[in-house]
Amino acid sequence: CPINGDDIRQCFLNFYASRGHKILPSASLVPDDPTVLLTIAGMLPFKPIFLGKEPKRIPRATTAQRCIRTTDVDNVGRTARHHTFFEMLGNFSFGDYFKREAIHWAWELSTKEFQLPSERLWVSVFKDDDEAYSIWHDEVGVPKERIKRMGEDDNFWTSGATGPCGPCSEIYYDFHPERGYSDADDLGDDSRFIEFYNLVFMEYNKKDDGSLEPLKERNIDTGMGLERMAQILQKVPNNYETDLIFPIIDKASELAKVSYAEANDVMKTNLKIIGDHMRAVVYLISDGVYPSNIGRGYVVRRLIRRVVRIGRLLGIKGDTDGNPEAPFLPVLAETVINLSSCIDPEVKANKPRIIEELKREELRFIHTLERGEKLLDQLLDSALSVAQDNGNLQKPCLSGKDAFLLYDTFGFPVEITIEVAQERGVGVDMEGFDIEMENQRRQSQAAHNVVKLSVGSETELTKNVQDTEFLGYETLSANAVVKG
Ligand code: ATP
Ligand code: MG
Ligand code: MG
Ligand code: MG
Numbered sequence: 001c002p003i004n005g006d007d008i009r010q011c012f013l014n015f016y017a018s019r020g021h022k023i024l025p026s027a028s029l030v031p032d033d034p035t036v037l038l039t040i041a042g043m044l045p046f047k048p049i050f051l052g053k054e055p056k057r058i059p060r061a062t063t064a065q066r067c068i069r070t071t072d073v074d075n076v077g078r079t080a081r082h083h084t085f086f087e088m089l090g091n092f093s094f095g096d097y098f099k100r101e102a103i104h105w106a107w108e109l110s111t112k113e114f115q116l117p118s119e120r121l122w123v124s125v126f127k128d129d130d131e132a133y134s135i136w137h138d139e140v141g142v143p144k145e146r147i148k149r150m151g152e153d154d155n156f157w158t159s160g161a162t163g164p165c166g167p168c169s170e171i172y173y174d175f176h177p178e179r180g181y182s183d184a185d186d187l188g189d190d191s192r193f194i195e196f197y198n199l200v201f202m203e204y205n206k207k208d209d210g211s212l213e214p215l216k217e218r219n220i221d222t223g224m225g226l227e228r229m230a231q232i233l234q235k236v237p238n239n240y241e242t243d244l245i246f247p248i249i250d251k252a253s254e255l256a257k258v259s260y261a262e263a264n265d266v267m268k269t270n271l272k273i274i275g276d277h278m279r280a281v282v283y284l285i286s287d288g289v290y291p292s293n294i295g296r297g298y299v300v301r302r303l304i305r306r307v308v309r310i311g312r313l314l315g316i317k318g319d320t321d322g323n324p325e326a327p328f329l330p331v332l333a334e335t336v337i338n339l340s341s342c343i344d345p346e347v348k349a350n351k352p353r354i355i356e357e358l359k360r361e362e363l364r365f366i367h368t369l370e371r372g373e374k375l376l377d378q379l380l381d382s383a384l385s386v387a388q389d390n391g392n393l394q395k396p397c398l399s400g401k402d403a404f405l406l407y408d409t410f411g412f413p414v415e416i417t418i419e420v421a422q423e424r425g426v427g428v429d430m431e432g433f434d435i436e437m438e439n440q441r442r443q444s445q446a447a448h449n450v451v452k453l454s455v456g457s458e459t460e461l462t463k464n465v466q467d468t469e470f471l472g473y474e475t476l477s478a479n480a481v482v483k484g
Contacts, residue, residue, distance in 0.1 A: 001115040005230045005244040006342045008114075009064045012089040012224065015109050016062035021091055026065045026344060029287040030296065036160060037296055038068040038284075042090030043159060043200070043221040049094050050164040050202055052216050059096035064089050064226065066283055066343060070299055073415075077272035080231070080238030081194055084303065085280035087226040087343065095217030102199050102220045103135045103169065110171060110197065114233060120174045122146040124187055126155040126167030132201070136169070145181040154188075157200040157221075164215060165206050171197040173232050196232065197224040240272045244339070249275040251335045255328055256314040270310045274332065277303045281329075281358065282336040283343075286350045291361045302413035304329065304361045309369065309416060327362040330355045365411050372410030376420055379406075383426050396425065400432015407433075408440070 002011040013023045027045035029038055036044065042065035048054035065088050075082035093102070110116050123142055125132040127149045136142045158165035172193045179192060187193050202219040204212040227239035234242050240249060252274045253260045260271060284300045291301040311328055318324035319331050333355055340347035347354070379402050387396035398421050406412040418428050 001113065001233065003233055005226060005242060008229050008233060009087065009089060009226055009342060011113055012109065012226075013062050013064065015113055016060075016091045016105075019060075019105060021060040021062040022058050024061050024063050026063060026087075029066055029068055029284055030289060035162070038070070038299065039065065040067055040069050041065070041159060041221075042067070042088040042223050043092070043164070043202075046092055046094070046221070047159065047163060050215065050219050050221070051205060056094040059094055061092045061094075062090065063092075064343075068280060068284065068299070073303075076276045077240070077269040079190060080240075081190065081225070081228055083227060083239065083276045083279075085276065085283055086239075089224040089226055089229075090222050091220065092222070093220035095219060098218050098220060099132055099199075099201055100135055100139075102201070102222065103132065103140065106171060106197055106199055106222065107140050114229065116173060116232065118142075120177055122148065122172040122174055122185075122187060122193065124148045124150045124155055124170045124172070126169070127151055129155075129167050129169070129201075132167070132169045145185075148185070148187055150187070157198065157202075158206055162206050162208055164202050164219070164221075165204050165212070166200055166202040168198050168200040170195050170199070194228055194232065196228045198222060238272075240275055245275045245279065247339060248278050248332060248335050251332055252278075252311070252314070252316070255316045255320065255331060256311070258314065267314060270314055273310055274307050274314075277307045278329070278332045278336050281307070282333050282340070282347065282354055285354045285357050286344065286347045290357055298413070301361065302415050304358065305365050305411065305413055306416055306419075307332075308362055308365050309373075312369070327359045327366070329358040329362045333358055368410040372406055372412050375410065376406055376412070376417065380421060380424050380426050383421075384424070395427050397427045397429055400429040400434070400436050403428050403430075403433045404436035404440075 002008045017023050027039060031039050031044050033044065033047060039045070042063055043050070045063075045065070046061070049056045066085065067088050068085055069082075070084060072082040073084050076084055091102070091105070107118075107121075110121060111118050121142070123136050123146065125136065125147065129149075133147060133149070136147055137144060155168050155170070156165065157168040170187075172187050172195050174193055176192045187195070200221040200223075202221045203215055205215055207213055225239075227242055227244055230242035230244055231237075231239045236242055240246065249260060249271045252271050253263070256271075258267060260268065263271065281300055281303050284296070284303075289296045289300050291297055291304060293301070307329065316328050319326040319328055337347055337351050337354070379398055380396075383396045383398050387394060398417070403414055403417050406417050407414055414428070414430075414433055418430075421428050
């Protein structure tokens with residue numbers, strides 16, 4: 001049975017290859033799909049095939065797909081099993097085999113290849129899916145106490161608001177079989193269970209109006225979290241302490257001069273966040289996503305800036321050579337890149353570009369970070385004292401204007417402001433923030449128009465506006481430009 005992460009990945013791919021699946025390389029984190037920001041699951045590259053928009057060239061495929069789920073960012077380091085960046089191992093059937101084979105193979109892989117004791121495995125099925133229930137119960141032999149029927153939230157998988165979808169069936173590992181069975185057993189109890197494999201019986205297309213239209217063919221789409229299987233097989237308490245991620249945490253501990261084993265819970269969480277986010281940003285940049293204030297670029301920017309801030313909280317200053325002025329992200333990136341060969345062989349070739357981007361973004365942020373932190377502290381102090389003066393009738397709150405000032409002038413992604421405020425029990429007026437953001441957009445648009453009408457060539461002036469983007473459009477007010 002495989003133990004290290006790279007072997008687990010290969011074992012999965014080989015298992016399905018020997019059952020007629022073609023091993024395909026991971027697709028980019030940037031999907032070829034305008035409705036999705038980033039690749040969130042192994043099925044995404046195959047969406048056009050499932051929808052019948054592209055011909056299938058093969059009936060079966062298997063992949064280890066790199067994925068990003070920004071929706072899990074607040075779980076990072078707080079649960080044992082969630083990352084923003086992770087690898088999803090998948091086997092896919094394009095109108096070929098369906099439920100029976102998918103279930104039997106998933107069981108065989110889990111119990112024979114990975115040698116998980118069958119009495120530790122629990123499964124869930126969609127509440128109405130009697131077919132899946134009976135395959136698990138009558139054919140595989142899972143006792144009824146360990147099969148749970150669950151509702152739409154857990155057992156009906158959709159890749160987004162619209163698109164291919166279907167009922168699913170999941171396999172869970174039980175860390176505490178000694179607790180026995182009871183009616184109250186809740187597979188969502190993560191002190192006991194971990195979901196590691198999801199089998200989606202993809203037979204519908206969800207339309208704009210929410211209705212389900214049967215697909216021409218019935219497909220299989222599955223996902224197994226590599227880091228989760230590594231956690232189980234390596235017998236460590238969380239995904240972060242597996243060989244896939246721990247070396248990054250180790251490097252961060254070395255930079256911070258702390259010992260992970262002796263660190264308190266807050267420090268451990270912060271080290272895990274660094275381990276997670278560093279992987280995410282390295283693979284995003286490698287796939288061509290650069291820090292910016294919009295869309296995918298903003299995802300990279302806020303993850304990088306969070307690492308920079310958290311690194312400082314941990315006491316990281318400078319690189320391993322003792323140069324206090326040197327950026328530290330490149331040091332961590334080096335470790336991520338060293339671990340990358342089997343995840344994506346192209347990362348090593350992109351190393352200079354990755355290091356350069358990280359360095360640039362870190363230095364850009366560090367420049368204003370200290371002053372911004374001081375200001376944020378003061379703003380939080382005064383939000384707390386205003387609330388106190390009002391008899392604490394309302395929760396202390398930072399205004400949208402202040403959050404915007406931090407964003408616009410000090411480069412604080414609003415998610416960082418929210419996080420810091422939350423630590424001190426202060427909320428952030430997001431509605432107000434959005435209004436400020438919208439105002440800025442309108443002003444920049446106005447400036448743009450004035451420029452176009454008043455002076456010089458359009459391209460030259462458009463370039464000016466773009467060059468000064470980082471300072472915020474406010475500094476380039478319409479008047480100033482017209483006078484200039
Ligand atoms: P969970 O309920 O634990 O959040 P999920 O039901 O959202 O997981 P799926 O969408 O079913 O996850 O994805 C398929 C598999 O991918 C999961 O069974 C899990 O092994 C893995 N996975 C999903 N999200 C993450 C994540 N954020 N980090 C690591 N692995 C993940
Ligand atoms: Mg989830
Ligand atoms: Mg789930
Ligand atoms: Mg799931």
